[in-house]
Amino acid sequence: MVKIGVIGLQGDVSEHIEATKRALERLGIEGSVIWVKRPEQLNQIDGVIIPGGESTTISRLMQRTGLFDPLKKMIEDGLPAMGTCAGLIMLAKEVIGATPEQKFLEVLDVKVNRNAYGRQVDSFEAPVKLAFDDKPFIGVFIRAPRIVELLSDKVKPLAWLEDRVVGVEQGNVIGLEFHPELTDDTRIHEYFLKKIV
Incomplete structure (x- = not known):
């Protein structure tokens, strides 16, 4: 049985939990999704x-709770990880507009450029092209970061907004600029799960 953890310190945690549960169900995979708040929970997840x-x-909060270092090591060692919006920022090698702490x-x-799309009022939805499916995905961009540069040829584009x-x-x-968990479309969560099972 597969177990997915959603870092549950701040952000749209419950939305990701529900989207992942729906994706597991649609794929017919037996599994569970847990709210991760403590480092010892990391050993339980696949x-x-x-989240954003x-x-x-x-x-x-990741530093304060002790999640940061073990999570970094686990991802470096191969733990499948998906970050959306602020999660993308957390995964990124370089961040424009970061605060010193x-x-x-x-x-x-x-x-990535943090909050590149502007303020909350500048949020929008738009069709996104996916590398793994011909049907457009509605991307929800909320104070989103912007991927401004791919720093190695190991990075492959997975989604485009027009030509970006x-x-x-x-x-x-x-890593995604947008919020797939805020739609009923679970294809991105399903794609992520297929990296695990």
């Missing part, structure tokens, strides 16, 4: 999702 939220807060996992070879890359994959890691 994959991890870092506020990256400064997530970074600070922010610490990042640096497991995804991309440079808005989602990437590097081995066991997926």
Whole structure:
């Protein structure tokens, strides 16, 4: 039985839990999804999702709770990980607009610009093209970061908004500017789960 953990310190945790449960069901995979708040829970999971939220807060809380270092090592050692919005920021190698106290996992070879799309009022939805499916996916962009540079050829585009890359994959890691958990479409969560099972 597969077990997925959602880092549950701040952000849209419950939405990811529900989306992952629906994806497991649609794929016919027996599994569960847990809310991860403590480092000892990391040993129970087969994959991890870092949700959207506020990256400064997530970074600070991951350090304070002791999740940061073991999670970084586990992802570096191959634990499948998906980060959406602030989760993408947490995974990124380089972050434009970071605050001095922010610490990042640096497991995804991309440079991102934090809050590149502007304020909350500048949030939007738009069709996103996926590398693994011909049907467009409705991307929900909320104060989203922007992927401004792929830093190695290990990083493969996974999603595009028009001609701009808005989602990437590097081995066991997926990073998305947008929020797939805020739609009823579970294809991205299903794609992530297929990396695990």
